[in-house]
Amino acid sequence: MAGELPPDARMRASRAEYARRMNRVLDYIDQHLDQALDLAQLADVANFSRFHFHRIFAAWMGETLGDYARRRRLETAASRLARGSGEPVLEIALACGFGSGEAFARAFKQQFGCTPSEWRAGAPQRAAALLAALHSNPDQVHSNAGQARPRPPGDHDGSLTLYGETEMDVHIADLPAVRVAYQRLIGPYGPQIGVFWRQTMAPWMQSHGLDGQLCYGVGHDDPSVTPPDKCRYDACVTVPEGFLPTGPVSLATLPGGRYAVARFKGQPQTIGNAWMWLTREWLASSGLQCDDRPSFERFDPAGSFDPATGDMICDICIPVRAL
Incomplete structure (x- = not known):
């Protein structure tokens, strides 16, 4: 037929x-x-x-x-x-x-x-144990927890030393809601997320003329709580109004509002350490708290990787409200 x-x-x-x-x-x-x-x-x-x-x-x-x-x-x-x-x-x-x-x-x-x-x-002890586990597992995230320094109370802006000589700028911004197409990966956070972007999401984006659009990575689960094989990660790309998804792709809206935004530049295996210290150290010292909107990584595909150093470049965005 x-x-x-x-x-x-x-x-x-x-x-x-x-x-x-x-x-x-x-x-x-x-x-x-x-x-x-x-x-x-x-x-x-x-x-x-x-x-x-x-x-x-x-x-x-x-x-x-x-x-x-x-x-x-x-x-x-x-x-x-x-x-x-x-x-x-x-x-x-x-x-x-x-x-x-x-x-x-x-x-x-x-x-x-x-x-x-x-x-x-027991939250502080679990956070310390997770950092130690990440440090001891070369397939996940390397960390130098002893080199991190908390921010002064109430100081929301500026930079935060996370590990080694790396610093991140942290500021508060009102972000607009964003319409995205996404594909979902269920499994442990770590190297397979990069593989999922390269082998699954990027080819789909290119075939639909979206390879230059702003992208977002959304980890829905706390790996210190959810079993690794149940963790959900969405690889997202901004889409225009009226876009109709094809293949294994769904549409969603990332909510807008007030976010703590931190520019990350470093080796990909250290981003888990950055997330950990932003949520466990910076946030606790900021006078703010998370709300129930999703956190995400935001990046421009054209500028998300430095070939000279192998560094990954993105914004870590955490939804916040007053304590």
Whole structure:
């Protein structure tokens, strides 16, 4: 039949459509953690059969819908507890979809082996342990935690020494909302993100005339909380109004608002160290706190790499509000 795709192309197109639909569901769940998640409603979001959706979800994600939603609620709560913002535990529990503080405490202890209050108190020790683990793992991120210096309280602007002789400028900016097309990688943060950009996202961008557009990398999960094989990363590119995605690509809007913006220039394996100290040291000394918008890396593909030094160049953007 004229115009019919060959079998391999049909298979790729079908898998791409499944990826788009499942990403819609995952995004919807994250945006509605404080609400009851109805199976039929989620099936409609994905445009899958209500009768078969639970089985499709479990096969695609490797966990049932109920287990996934519970894990995301608890991981989100754990990240909020670790911010040091002083939010009441009950307020966090309700915001993450738990009906009472008691139900939240039971589920939290079952997941993480400690109470929410103990988790909050142990945040500095976990951060130090994660830095030590990153330092000892050459496939992830090298760090020199002892060389970092916290910023003076309330000082939001200027530069921050992170490691060695490297400094980052940190300033507060109001960023506009941005419409992006994205492809999602699920798995450990680290070198495979670069491979995903080079082998998957960049060829797609070039084939759609987007290789000169501003790009964003969005890591949705805290690797100190979420299992490595469950971490989600979105490779995003700015798209014009009316753009229609093809292949395994979905559309999203990165929200605008107030961000702490830090220019990073350094070896790619050190960017995890930069993220760690910005969120654990600079932020704690800034008089600000994170809110629930996503953090991201922003870069111009044409100027994101220095061939002479091998340095990566990007802006680390962290959503902030007053304490």
